[in-house]
Amino acid sequence: MSLKLYVDRLSQPSRAILIFCKLNGIEFEEVPIELSKGQHRSPEFAEINPMKQVPAIVHGSFKLFESHAILRYLASAFPEVADHWYPSDLQKRAKIESVLDWHHSNLRRGSVGYVLNSTLAPALGLPLNPQAAAEGEKVLSASLAKIDTYWLQKDGSYLLGNSQLSIADLNLVCEIMQLEFVDEKDRDRILSPHKNVLKWIDDVKSATAPHFDEIHATLFKVNEIFQKQRSAGASS
Amino acid sequence: MSLKLYVDRLSQPSRAILIFCKLNGIEFEEVPIELSKGQHRSPEFAEINPMKQVPAIVHGSFKLFESHAILRYLASAFPEVADHWYPSDLQKRAKIESVLDWHHSNLRRGSVGYVLNSTLAPALGLPLNPQAAAEGEKVLSASLAKIDTYWLQKDGSYLLGNSQLSIADLNLVCEIMQLEFVDEKDRDRILSPHKNVLKWIDDVKSATAPHFDEIHATLFKVNEIFQKQRSAGASS
Numbered sequence: 203m204s205l206k207l208y209v210d211r212l213s214q215p216s217r218a219i220l221i222f223c224k225l226n227g228i229e230f231e232e233v234p235i236e237l238s239k240g241q242h243r244s245p246e247f248a249e250i251n252p253m254k255q256v257p258a259i260v261h262g263s264f265k266l267f268e269s270h271a272i273l274r275y276l277a278s279a280f281p282e283v284a285d286h287w288y289p290s291d292l293q294k295r296a297k298i299e300s301v302l303d304w305h306h307s308n309l310r311r312g313s314v315g316y317v318l319n320s321t322l323a324p325a326l327g328l329p330l331n332p333q334a335a336a337e338g339e340k341v342l343s344a345s346l347a348k349i350d351t352y353w354l355q356k357d358g359s360y361l362l363g364n365s366q367l368s369i370a371d372l373n374l375v376c377e378i379m380q381l382e383f384v385d386e387k388d389r390d391r392i393l394s395p396h397k398n399v400l401k402w403i404d405d406v407k408s409a410t411a412p413h414f415d416e417i418h419a420t421l422f423k424v425n426e427i428f429q430k431q432r433s434a435g436a437s438s
Numbered sequence: 439m440s441l442k443l444y445v446d447r448l449s450q451p452s453r454a455i456l457i458f459c460k461l462n463g464i465e466f467e468e469v470p471i472e473l474s475k476g477q478h479r480s481p482e483f484a485e486i487n488p489m490k491q492v493p494a495i496v497h498g499s500f501k502l503f504e505s506h507a508i509l510r511y512l513a514s515a516f517p518e519v520a521d522h523w524y525p526s527d528l529q530k531r532a533k534i535e536s537v538l539d540w541h542h543s544n545l546r547r548g549s550v551g552y553v554l555n556s557t558l559a560p561a562l563g564l565p566l567n568p569q570a571a572a573e574g575e576k577v578l579s580a581s582l583a584k585i586d587t588y589w590l591q592k593d594g595s596y597l598l599g600n601s602q603l604s605i606a607d608l609n610l611v612c613e614i615m616q617l618e619f620v621d622e623k624d625r626d627r628i629l630s631p632h633k634n635v636l637k638w639i640d641d642v643k644s645a646t647a648p649h650f651d652e653i654h655a656t657l658f659k660v661n662e663i664f665q666k667q668r669s670a671g672a673s674s
Contacts, residue, residue, distance in 0.1 A: 252588050253540070264529050271535035278528050292514050293500050299507035304489070306542030352488055 203262040205230040208250055210237045211420040214313075215269030216257040218376040222273060222369065224413040226283045238325055270302045273369040286366035297362050301353060301370040305377070309349070312342030313377050316392075321384045321428070343392060349374070350396040359405045367409055375406040379418060382425040385432055439498040441466040444486055446473045447656040450549075451505030452493040454612040458509060458605065460649040462519045474561055506538045509605040522602035533598050537589060537606040541613070545585070548578030549613050552628075557620045557664070579628060585610070586632040595641045603645055611642040615654060618661040621668055 207223065207230050209216035223230050235241045235256050242254045251258035251267040258267040261279065266272055277288035289295045315338025319331040355363035360371045378399070381389045393400060407414045415422075443459065443466050445452035459466050471477045471492050478490045487494035487503040494503040497515065502508055513524035525531045551574025555567040591599035596607045614635070617625045629636060643650045651658075 253584070264532075266532050266536060268536045268539035270539045271532055274535055275528060275532040292511060296500075296502050296507055296511040299510055300502060300504045303504035303506045303542070306539070307547070311543070311547075348489070 204260075206233050206260045207231070208233045208235050208247065208256055208258040208260075210235055210242075210256050211417060212424065213237065213256050214376045214380045215373065217379070217417050217421075218369075218373045219257050219259075219269060219272055219276070220417045221376070221410055221413045222276060222287075222372055224417070225410055226276075226280065226287070228276065228280050228282070269373065270305075270369075273373065277369060284366075286364070287369050289368075298368045298370050301361055301368075302373065304348075305370070305374060308341065309345040309374060309377055312338050312340070312345050313380050314338070316342050317380050317383050320388070339392065343395075346378075346393070346396045346399055349402075350398045354398040354402055360402065367406065371402075371406050372410070375403055378403060379421065382418075382421050383428065386429065440496075442469050442496045443467070444469045444471050444483065444492055444494040444496075446471055446478075446492050447653060448660065449473065449492050450612045450616045451609065453615070453653050453657075454605075454609045455493050455495075455505060455508055455512070456653045457612070457646055457649045458512060458523075458608055460653070461646055462512075462516065462523070464512065464516050464518070505609065506541075506605075509609065513605060520602075522600070523605050525604075534604045534606050537597055537604075538609065541606070541610060544577065545581040545610060545613055548574050548576070548581050549616050550574070552578050553616050553619050556624070575628065579631075582614075582629070582632045582635055585638075586634045590634040590638055596638065603642065607638075607642055608646070611639055614639060615657065618654075618657050619664065622665065 205223075205228065207216075207219060209220060209232060211217060211220070211234075220232065222228075235247055237256065241247060242251075242256055247258075248254060250260060250265060253267060255267065257269055257272060258265065259272050259276075260266075261275075266275055274288060277283045288298065316335055317338075318326075318328075319335035319338055321330075323330050349361075353361045357363045358365050360367055361374070362368075362370075364371075378393075381392065441459075441464065443452075443455060445456060445468060447453060447456070447470075456468065458464075471483055473492065477483060478487075478492055483494075484490060486496060486501060489503060491503065493505055493508060494501065495508050495512075496502075497511075502511055510524060513519045524534065552571055553574075554562075554564075555571035555574055557566075559566050585597075589597045593599045594601050596603055597610070598604075598606075600607075614629075617628065
């Protein structure tokens with residue numbers, strides 16, 4: 203049964219799904235939907251996802267959107283995916299669900315609010331909004347502190363003290379990578395207080411090499427372009 | 439194994455979990471955590487949920503928070519819960535996950551933003567914020583329109599065109615019931631354009647009677663008090 207992934211590699215949950223499939227040897231066709239070109243607003247894509255957002259998938263004739271729902275589905279539908287990604291044990295699974303649900307109104311909300319309003323908005327035809335950026339940063343920093351002191355427990359490399367990766371680790375780290383869009387000194391200011399988070403990001407990158415860097419290559423390239431524009435702006 | 443529910447009946451996801459347990463004959467002890475008295479900020483409750491939010495549960499020695507994670511866990515851990523609440527069929531389940539994940543950044547975000555900033559804030563020691571209320575209403579109305587035209591499909595009473603209730607129906611309707619806090623004319627203005635939503639709310643209420651009204655009684659009482667205060671304010 204064919205699997206199509208409708209994604210933009212500059213979208214954090216799109217990257218999580220691409221890396222997940224590559225790591226687990228799940229065959230797929232990548233269908234690029236470029237947000238900066240408004241391709242998510244086309245009538246053709248509305249047939250795939252009426253919410254006009256990436257990522258979305260089509261597996262055979264089955265259509266699905268929302269990244270957490272997609273990761274749960276792929277982890278369950280493909281027998282080659284190891285149990286640690288989305289454990290069948292009810293209580294272990296429930297703890298991962300708890301992280302994923304918490305993510306929506308905390309890390310994701312803060313990250314999207316900060317990155318969009320401080321940096322990305324003009325590329326999407328929207329104005330920058332310093333007040334919304336400041337509110338986003340507040341939620342983002344509070345969320346990073348919770349990851350640093352609560353979700354990353356002492357007895358393990360990964361979220362919840364787990365010794366192996368779950369879909370929550372992958373999704374949350376891809377979210378934080380969105381800070382590659384912002385100025386280096388802002389990224390350092392926001393991330394550097396959270397030592398456990400920094401170590402965890404490195405651990406997830408290592409455990410998912412070489413796919414992590416490969417799927418993030420477009421983001422790293424855009425980061426370089428933005429950084430050059432900032433330098434040019436600062437010296438002009 | 440004992441099940442304790444740490445809840446405030448004025449909190450929408452708390453009510454969803456209480457109704458779910460009553461409907462499914464799951465025995466539990468209700469532990470009231472009154473948000474208006476700041477009981478969620480006590481050191482004792484932080485031992486149950488370090489995020490200091492309701493609902494949270496303790497099942498035997500297993501602690502869990504985040505309402506969607508709790509509903510998934512209860513539906514899976516108690517064999518008396520019928521399959522339609524959280525289907526074991528992967529694709530049916532994935533569609534319900536898609537609604538639940540969508541809910542976080544849409545209906546819930548809009549509802550909380552609107553109700554808190556237009557009405558509830560003073561009761562929690564916060565100032566009203568008309569700008570944030572207006573932004574919340576915009577997200578809320580857009581979300582209700584999506585439920586009305588997309589999630590409620592023509593061929594069934596419930597979300598996704600299902601003929602039986604799922605945990606998503608219960609959770610989303612309890613969210614919308616939070617509009618009981620606001621002035622009647624504002625509630626009507628927001629809800630009345632969405633005829634399928636209004637019918638669905640009635641269908642869910644009927645299907646979950648008498649538990650729905652019983653668990654919402656505290657909310658209805660607070661609504662009456664608020665409405666009287668508004669009338670007194672308007673005539674003074």
